[in-house]
Amino acid sequence: MRKQIPTLLAVTLSMTFAMPSVYAADLEVWEDAGGKTRGIEAATRDFEKQCNCTVTVKGVDSVHQLEEVEKLAADGGKQPDVFIIVNDSLGRAVENNIIAPINFMNADQEKYLPSVINGFKLNNSIYAAPRSYESLIVYYNKDLLPYPLETLADYEKLGDKLKSDSKYGLIGKIDQFYFGYGFLAAHGGYVFGTDASGNFNPNDVGLNNSGAVDGINELAGYVKN
Numbered sequence: 001m002r003k004q005i006p007t008l009l010a011v012t013l014s015m016t017f018a019m020p021s022v023y024a025a026d027l028e029v030w031e032d033a034g035g036k037t038r039g040i041e042a043a044t045r046d047f048e049k050q051c052n053c054t055v056t057v058k059g060v061d062s063v064h065q066l067e068e069v070e071k072l073a074a075d076g077g078k079q080p081d082v083f084i085i086v087n088d089s090l091g092r093a094v095e096n097n098i099i100a101p102i103n104f105m106n107a108d109q110e111k112y113l114p115s116v117i118n119g120f121k122l123n124n125s126i127y128a129a130p131r132s133y134e135s136l137i138v139y140y141n142k143d144l145l146p147y148p149l150e151t152l153a154d155y156e157k158l159g160d161k162l163k164s165d166s167k168y169g170l171i172g173k174i175d176q177f178y179f180g181y182g183f184l185a186a187h188g189g190y191v192f193g194t195d196a197s198g199n200f201n202p203n204d205v206g207l208n209n210s211g212a213v214d215g216i217n218e219l220a221g222y223v224k225n
Helices: 036-051 062-075 087-095 105-111 114-118 152-165 177-185 210-224
Strands: 011-017 027-031 055-059 082-086 129-134 192-194 200-205
Touching (some): 027 036, 036 055, 152 210, 177 210
Antiparallel strands (some): 011 129
């Protein structure tokens, strides 16, 4: 049965364990660059006290961390014990034997949204602990709209009223799939379905079903009008 994900689309960043050094006494953790290491300083100190170890935190651009770890693995260099991975790189990291399943997440997964956990689940194993979750929201101008509207058609009507003042009912980068996917999903479209075990089924693509077509037509009609 296909599962509905109640977000337009999400990108999840997670902390994952590198394969060779899960049980190291002294740990190296990669956080995002740009001063973001400060955000985990308190947790790092608490962890050191609790586990009687030393944790070194290094700031590395999160977008390129997996690539850097792969280079270290290929060259026989020392890899970080914990680093950040974006969920759409999971298959690559597992296939290349870069990361290991995180067993404690089997119990801790109840603390997170199912859609977040599913982004790091492969063959019933969970390979990461979610660090951050990116979703999409709609901002609205309360001077023009006291409350958000219910349907895209309502925003189209609002746009008709506002266009004489060079204002718009709803704008966004909806020509890009990342931002427009929610309109397909709202009608029952989806990227991949799931099998009986809840794993994504690459043979079940829902981008051409009736719901996806309805969503595309509604979106195209809004843009055209």
